[in-house]
Amino acid sequence: MRLNSPQINLLTRACMKASKSLIRDFGEIENLQVSSKAPGDFVSSADKRTEKIIVEELLKAHPEYGIITEESGIINKSNVNNRWIIDPIDGTMNFLNGIPQFAISIGYEENNEIKCGIIFNPVMNEMFLAEKGNGAYLNNSRIRVSNKKKIKDALIVTGGPKQVSKIKEKIFREYINVSNQVSNVRKFGSAALDIAYVACGRFDGYWQRELNYWDIAAGLIILKEAGGFVDFFEEERNYPLKKNILASNSHIHDELKELIIKKDIE
Numbered sequence: 001m002r003l004n005s006p007q008i009n010l011l012t013r014a015c016m017k018a019s020k021s022l023i024r025d026f027g028e029i030e031n032l033q034v035s036s037k038a039p040g041d042f043v044s045s046a047d048k049r050t051e052k053i054i055v056e057e058l059l060k061a062h063p064e065y066g067i068i069t070e071e072s073g074i075i076n077k078s079n080v081n082n083r084w085i086i087d088p089i090d091g092t093m094n095f096l097n098g099i100p101q102f103a104i105s106i107g108y109e110e111n112n113e114i115k116c117g118i119i120f121n122p123v124m125n126e127m128f129l130a131e132k133g134n135g136a137y138l139n140n141s142r143i144r145v146s147n148k149k150k151i152k153d154a155l156i157v158t159g160g161p162k163q164v165s166k167i168k169e170k171i172f173r174e175y176i177n178v179s180n181q182v183s184n185v186r187k188f189g190s191a192a193l194d195i196a197y198v199a200c201g202r203f204d205g206y207w208q209r210e211l212n213y214w215d216i217a218a219g220l221i222i223l224k225e226a227g228g229f230v231d232f233f234e235e236e237r238n239y240p241l242k243k244n245i246l247a248s249n250s251h252i253h254d255e256l257k258e259l260i261i262k263k264d265i266e
């Protein structure tokens with residue numbers, strides 16, 4: 001690993017500490033307390049425990065930094081210049097069903113720009129890390145996006161719609177449009193890992209509506225540092241934490257965007 005700035009070391013330490021408890025919880029999911037935040041949207045005692053450990057570690061190092069978390073909201077609201085963006089388990093549904101496709105995701109934002117990020121799948125022992133200007137890594141190896149140039153050869157990943165979505169039909173239409181033009185489409189259930197997989201070339205592109213900032217904050221810098229391109233579309237001005245994202249190896253970006261945006265108008 002060639003990334004060793006203080007922020008990266010802190011992120012790695014917080015993540016490793018939290019992942020020990022997360023792995024223990026994954027070994028006994030039947031004993032976890034689970035409650036529902038909305039239809040089809042669950043939170044478990046593992047999400048809360050993991051988040052608590054991460055927040056404690058980060059606050060110990062920088063008590064004045066702002067923190068946006070999925071489960072406990074915003075901490076140190078007045079500091080908007082230095083913020084951690086935390087999703088303690090991205091892929092909770094997978095986690096609760098014993099499927100090892102989930103990750104801890106933490107991004108560090110400075111003056112509205114993500115500067116570094118970590119996405120860690122503790123079961124696969126895969127740690128994606130990146131820092132602005134210093135590249136993206138999977139464990140000890142530098143990663144790059146795929147080199148695929150033709151949309152018809154591309155393997156694309158997506159997610160959603162949520163059970164409560166009001167635009168399900170639109171999302172299903174997009175799914176059909178894209179499926180008809182690419183090699184294939186996958187749905188793996190963790191937005192953070194979906195982006196990380198584009199960053200390391202496993203997928204060529206990813207799009208999804210109705211995400212939250214914490215699902216993708218760390219992924220933004222990991223993908224960019226791996227040579228990929230990220231775009232947001234149809235942003236909702238009043239909800240800056242809500243995101244519709246299109247992320248790709250950059251070569252297929254415009255074609256993929258056209259498949260999504262164009263059909264939208266019809």
Ligand code: IPD
Binds near residue numbers: 087089189190
């Ligand atoms: C979810 C995952 C999933 C995506 C959902 C997210 P969570 O996050 O990223 O892939 O389709 O929209 O809410 O709830 O597991 O942290």
Ligand code: CA
Binds near residue numbers: 090214
């Ligand atoms: Ca999430």
Ligand code: CA
Binds near residue numbers: 047089
């Ligand atoms: Ca989560």
